[in-house]
Amino acid sequence: MLGRLSCLSSALALATGVATPASAYMVYVSNEKDNTVTVVDSETMEVVQTIEVGQRPRGITISHDGKLIYLCASDDDTIEIIDTATNQIVGSLPSGPDPELFVLSPDGGTLYVANEDDNLVTVIDLDSKSVVAEIPVGVEPEGMGISPDGKAMVNTSETTNMAHFIDTATNEITHNVLVDSRPRFAEFKPDNSEVWVSAEIGGTVSVIDNESREIKQKISFEIPGLRSEAIQPVGVRITADGKKAYVALGPANRVAVVNTETYEVEKYVLVGQRVWQLAFTPDQKTIISTNGVSNDITFIDVATDEPVQSVTVGALPWGVVVSPQ
Amino acid sequence: MPLLFLPLIMTAFAAIGHSEALAQQPVQEPLQVRLGYLRAYEPQLTLSVLDLAPRDEGVAGANVAIADNNTTGSFLGQAYGLDVVEVKLDDDITAATEELIAKGVDYILMDVSAEQLLSITDLISNRDALVFNIGATDDRLREEACHSRIFHTAPTRTMLADGLVQYLIWKQWRRWVLIHGSHDRDKLFADALRRAAERFGGEILLEKEFTDTGTARRTDSGVVQIQRQMPVFTQDFPEHDVVLVADESEVFGTYVPYRTWTPRPVAGTAGLIPSAWHPASEQWGGTQIQNRFAKANGRRMLWKDMAAWTAVRVVGEAVTRTQSAETQKTAEYLRSPDFSIAAFKGQKLTFRTWNGQLRQPIFLGDGRSVVSTSPQEGFLHQVSELDTLGVDQPETQCVLD
Numbered sequence: 079m080l081g082r083l084s085c086l087s088s089a090l091a092l093a094t095g096v097a098t099p100a101s102a103y104m105v106y107v108s109n110e111k112d113n114t115v116t117v118v119d120s121e122t123m124e125v126v127q128t129i130e131v132g133q134r135p136r137g138i139t140i141s142h143d144g145k146l147i148y149l150c151a152s153d154d155d156t157i158e159i160i161d162t163a164t165n166q167i168v169g170s171l172p173s174g175p176d177p178e179l180f181v182l183s184p185d186g187g188t189l190y191v192a193n194e195d196d197n198l199v200t201v202i203d204l205d206s207k208s209v210v211a212e213i214p215v216g217v218e219p220e221g222m223g224i225s226p227d228g229k230a231m232v233n234t235s236e237t238t239n240m241a242h243f244i245d246t247a248t249n250e251i252t253h254n255v256l257v258d259s260r261p262r263f264a265e266f267k268p269d270n271s272e273v274w275v276s277a278e279i280g281g282t283v284s285v286i287d288n289e290s291r292e293i294k295q296k297i298s299f300e301i302p303g304l305r306s307e308a309i310q311p312v313g314v315r316i317t318a319d320g321k322k323a324y325v326a327l328g329p330a331n332r333v334a335v336v337n338t339e340t341y342e343v344e345k346y347v348l349v350g351q352r353v354w355q356l357a358f359t360p361d362q363k364t365i366i367s368t369n370g371v372s373n374d375i376t377f378i379d380v381a382t383d384e385p386v387q388s389v390t391v392g393a394l395p396w397g398v399v400v401s402p403q
Numbered sequence: 404m405p406l407l408f409l410p411l412i413m414t415a416f417a418a419i420g421h422s423e424a425l426a427q428q429p430v431q432e433p434l435q436v437r438l439g440y441l442r443a444y445e446p447q448l449t450l451s452v453l454d455l456a457p458r459d460e461g462v463a464g465a466n467v468a469i470a471d472n473n474t475t476g477s478f479l480g481q482a483y484g485l486d487v488v489e490v491k492l493d494d495d496i497t498a499a500t501e502e503l504i505a506k507g508v509d510y511i512l513m514d515v516s517a518e519q520l521l522s523i524t525d526l527i528s529n530r531d532a533l534v535f536n537i538g539a540t541d542d543r544l545r546e547e548a549c550h551s552r553i554f555h556t557a558p559t560r561t562m563l564a565d566g567l568v569q570y571l572i573w574k575q576w577r578r579w580v581l582i583h584g585s586h587d588r589d590k591l592f593a594d595a596l597r598r599a600a601e602r603f604g605g606e607i608l609l610e611k612e613f614t615d616t617g618t619a620r621r622t623d624s625g626v627v628q629i630q631r632q633m634p635v636f637t638q639d640f641p642e643h644d645v646v647l648v649a650d651e652s653e654v655f656g657t658y659v660p661y662r663t664w665t666p667r668p669v670a671g672t673a674g675l676i677p678s679a680w681h682p683a684s685e686q687w688g689g690t691q692i693q694n695r696f697a698k699a700n701g702r703r704m705l706w707k708d709m710a711a712w713t714a715v716r717v718v719g720e721a722v723t724r725t726q727s728a729e730t731q732k733t734a735e736y737l738r739s740p741d742f743s744i745a746a747f748k749g750q751k752l753t754f755r756t757w758n759g760q761l762r763q764p765i766f767l768g769d770g771r772s773v774v775s776t777s778p779q780e781g782f783l784h785q786v787s788e789l790d791t792l793g794v795d796q797p798e799t800q801c802v803l804d
Contacts, residue, residue, distance in 0.1 A: 176694070194691050195698075197474055216478065217471045218691050236688065237716075237745070238475040239723075254478040256723065259745045260688075279745040305788060307750040 103359050104162065104401040105366055106147055107375055108135035109392025115149065116391035117165065120359050120366075120400065123377055123387050129165050132158050137179040138397040142186040147399070150177040150191075157191065157202075162401065172209055174200040179263075179397075181222035181231065183246070190231055190244075192219040199233050199242075201249055211249040215242045223264030223273060225288065232273050234261035241275045241284070243291055253291040257284040265314040265323075267338065274323060276311035283311050283325055285341065295341045299327060299334055313355040317380065318362050324378075326353040326367055333367055335383050345383050349376035357398040368395040433482040436472075436728045438715060439508035440465055440487040441499055442538070443515040448620040450657035453770070456705075461514050461537060462487055463700040464708030467692075468715030470699070481722060483715075492516070497523055504530045509730045510718050512711055514538035517548070524550045533730040535714035538707060541591065542794060545758040549801035552730075554737060554759040556710040556717070562793035563677040564595035565602065566765025566777035567670055569791070572603045573779045576644035576668070581607050582637075582659065583649035585614045592672065593649040603782075608641045613655045620653065633662035640664065648673045674769065677777070680709035681768040686776075687749040713746045713761065720744055749776070755790070758801040762789035 102121035108131075109116060115135060117127040132151025140147050140162070147160040150173065157171040157180070174193040177200075181190050188210075191200040199219055201211040216238025223232045224246070231244040234257070241264060243253040258280020265274045266288070273286045285295040299309045310328030316338065317323075323336040329352050335345040350369025353376075358365050364386070367376045373393055377386040440462060449455050457463070465485055472483040486508055488499050496515055500523045503511055511527075512535045513520060520539060527534055528550075536544060536555040544550075545559055571577070579600065583593035593610070600607050613636070637646070637659075646663055648671035650656030656673035668674060682703035685693060692712070696704040704712075721733040724741070736742055737759075743751035748764045755762060765777045778784075782791040790796070 176691075195694050217474050218688070235475075236691075237471055238478070239720075240475070240478060242478075251478075256479075259743055259751060279743065279751045281751070307787065307789075310750075 103361075105357070105359075105375070106138055106140070106399050106401075107368060107391045107395045108138045108149060108397040109394060110134055110136055110370070110396040111393035114392045115147075115160070116395070118375065118389055118391070120364065120377075123389050125389065125391065127165055128392065129160065129167075131160070131167065132156060136396045137177065138399045139180060139182050139189075140399045140401060141182070142402060144402045148180065148182070148189060150180065152176050152178055157189070169207070171202050171204075171207055173202070174198060174209070174212070179220055179222050181224045183224060184226055184228040188246075190222055190224065190233075192222050192233060194218050194220065194236075197235070199231075199244065213244060213249055213251065215251070216240050216254075221261055221263040221275065223266050225266045225270045225273075226268055227270050229270075230266075230288065232264040232266075232275070234264050234275055236260045236262065236278075239277070239280075241273065241286060255284075255286055255291060255293065257286075257293070258282045258296075262312045263314050265316055267316055268318055268320045274314045274316065276314050276325060278310045278312055278328065281306055281309050281311065283314065283323075283336075297325075297336060297341050297343070299325075299330070299343060299346075301327075301330055301332065301346055304330055312353075313367075315356045315358060315365060317358070322380075324356050324365050326356050328352055328354060331369075333365075333378065347378055347383055347385055349378070349385055350374045350388055355397045357400050359400050360403045366398050366400065368398050370394045370396065431480055433476065433480045434722070434728055436481060436483045436510070436718065436722055437506070437508045438465070438469070438483065438485050438718060439503035439506075439511040440485055440711070441496060441503065441511055441513050441515060442487070442489055443492050443494060443496065443519060444489050445492045447653070449653045450620055450655075454653070454657070457702055459700070460705055461512075461707040461711045463702075464696070464704065464710070464712035465512055465715050467696050467699050467708075468712040468719070471695075472715060472719035475719060475723065479723060481719075483719065485715075490515075494519075495522065497526060500526055500532075504532050509533060509728065510535070510733075512537050512714050514707065514711075517541040517544050520544060520553070521548055524552070527552045531730050533734055535717070537710040537714050542595070545755075545760045546794060546800040549758045549803060551759070551803045552734070554714075554717070554734075554754060554761070556713045556761045557707075558679045558763060558765065559760065559793050560592050560595040561598060562760075562763075563679075563765055564592065564599040565792045567675065567677040567767060568596070568599035568603050568605055569777045569779040569782050570675075570767055570775050571645055571670065572605060573781070577605050578643045579605055579607050579645050579647045580637075580640045580643045581610045581647040581649065582613055582655075583610065584652050584654050584656075585612055586652040586654075588651040589649050589654075592651055596647055596649060596671065607647070608643055611636070613650070615652065615654045629658045630662060633658055634664045637663040637665075643667060645670055646674075647671045675767055675774060676769070677765045677767055678706045679763060679765065680704065680706040681766040681773045683768065683772050684747070684766060686773070687747050689747040692747050709746070713744065713752070716746070717744050717761075750789075752789075753787075755796070757796050757799055757803070759803075760793065762787060762792075764789065765792055 105118040115129040133153035137150035157173040159169040176195040199213040216235025218236035221234035258277030260279040283297040313326035325334040332346040350372035352370040660669040
């Protein structure tokens with residue numbers, strides 16, 4: 079055992095030694111159960127700090143300049159702002175009750191928040207830290223995606239089972255697209271052409287055409303030896319070149335790698351237990367999964383789609399975001 | 404003259420413009436879906452005042468789901484309504500059912516006895532109504548007396564007993580004694596526990612009936628006597644791991660925990676209780692429905708509220724997916740592989756096609772919190788692990804017409 083361990087560590091040391099000195103990114107993980115955010119260095123893959131935050135931290139995102147983290151402290155009914163220079167909480171935003179997930183506009187000026195308890199999407203202007211609009215949506219709004227051109231925002235409602243398209247110019251719903259049971263996440267393709275919406279209980283990902291706003295493809299997942307009920311798609315991320323999509327499959331403990339041209343699943347990457355959210359490093363070399371029940375995150379090599387290492391974080395890791403370049 | 408003429412022309416133009424707009428985007432009347440809720444109700448005494456059923460038990464859950472369906476319906480052009488009718492516990496429900504159907508209600512949630520439910524099967528067949536049983540746990544309604552127009556969101560006694568017993572087996576607490584009440588429903592639950600013991604490898608070493616002698620449920624100094632009586636009643640038990648209790652009638656069950664001769668955990672209708680929902684469940688997004696329910700009703704959500712919520716959501720889901728409110732289409736859809744419903748239980752729920760029973764996990768809880776949820780790890784099944792709970796297809800006696 080000792081021999082194996084030392085072997086492993088020397089191999090790791092070697093790997094670190096020969097790696098090109100790409101700038102290290104900071105990985106921020108919200109831990110739903112123990113009210114903390116774990117900060118992990120993406121290069122050493124070690125925990126560098128644990129930040130005490132509000133109650134039940136879930137959705138997490140970062141400003142485009144990397145200076146501020148926005149964090150949904152769901153049970154405190156607020157969004158906390160963390161200064162990444164000091165890792166201190168420096169302020170809060172008026173989120174509305176029970177904020178769970180949100181999305182930052184491409185220009186960095188607006189935050190769109192899903193308020194699960196009130197069937198609302200709250201639009202917050204970050205400069206003035208004020209609510210500029212509340213948009214009534216379906217029951218239990220959760221997933222939030224915004225098109226890279228900033229024109230369309232998609233919210234998913236978990237009990238209504240819809241993807242609501244919202245025109246960001248008017249803050250009004252323009253289209254409602256019925257998807258499968260309990261839609262959790264919406265992710266646009268980098269070229270604005272499609273939105274991918276995961277359905278946790280339905281077990282599928284619906285690919286919605288952003289022109290026609292109709293479902294053009296439904297992706298389902300099959301893993302030998304696993305009953306279909308255990309396959310519960312949640313987080314979705316698409317590579318910057320638009321070629322591959324990663325789908326976190328919840329209690330299936332795997333991340334599916336999907337070819338965005340053929341919509342075929344090319345691989346299932348075994349990570350940790352109950353995998354929910356995903357984030358790329360800005361260089362797109364790594365994607366990181368949060369594995370809630372095993373209390374860890376997994377670094378996956380995007381080139382090979384092999385898991386590289388898992389790192390223990392806090393209790394029930396939920397969301398993850400990586401500092402920009 | 405010209406002054407009079409002008410407005411007329413304008414009106415004509417406006418009318419043309421309007422009809423064009425109509426052609427482009429048809430403004431339709433919302434699809435009206437009326438649901439009925441028929442319940443046999445009279446206040447019931449319980450051993451503990453904490454267990455008294457709230458006046459709107461079940462109905463409150465249906466109302467929350469109607470509001471949920473209407474939120475969804477506002478995007479789809481659907482409007483849901485609920486008519487609630489109450490009868491007495493042993494009343495004939497034929498007239499009340501007929502009245503609901505005459506009002507244009509096609510979908511009826513029923514919280515009535517098995518006998519009452521069986522009395523209206525011909526009526527609902529003839530009138531194309533669809534019934535959701537949200538209250539009766541009798542297995543026979545899904546077995547020898549099953550019916551194609553009745554779906555069940557309430558669990559069966561065998562599902563409840565299997566859910567409980569799987570956990571006891573997982574804990575390796577395999578030796579039990581069983582105390583059951585003297586009423587029919589107590590005996591039926593005792594039957595379900597015996598069946599579960601046989602299925603999963605538990606052993607019932609001794610059984611004892613606690614006969615209802617018609618005493619008052621609660622008296623001022625009753626506890627003093629109970630403290631002396633229950634140890635004596637349980638004194639002759641052989642060495643065992645768990646005391647199983649079957650007392651749906653609320654005659655003695657609540658008095659068993661902490662009062663037995665030997666210190667043993669209690670499970671069944673008292674102690675660790677299997678149920679289709681738990682008022683403290685917050686797993687799998689449960690916080691959201693619990694908050695929504697508490698906000699609307701000022702109390703916690705009970706299992707019957709969840710069974711009713713689920714039934715109304717099932718109708719909403721069927722209407723949305725089939726784009727029709729016809730009961731025949733709904734019934735077909737609910738039995739098709741396309742149907743599933745999310746109900747805060749960690750996985751999709753579907754109907755057993757052979758008898759209309761909703762597959763669902765069973766919560767095991769004490770008065771405070773959820774202890775576990777069954778099916779337990781390791782109880783495998785070739786179709787769905789949820790089918791390890793209750794009577795499975797190979798054993799069913801149900802023959803649907």
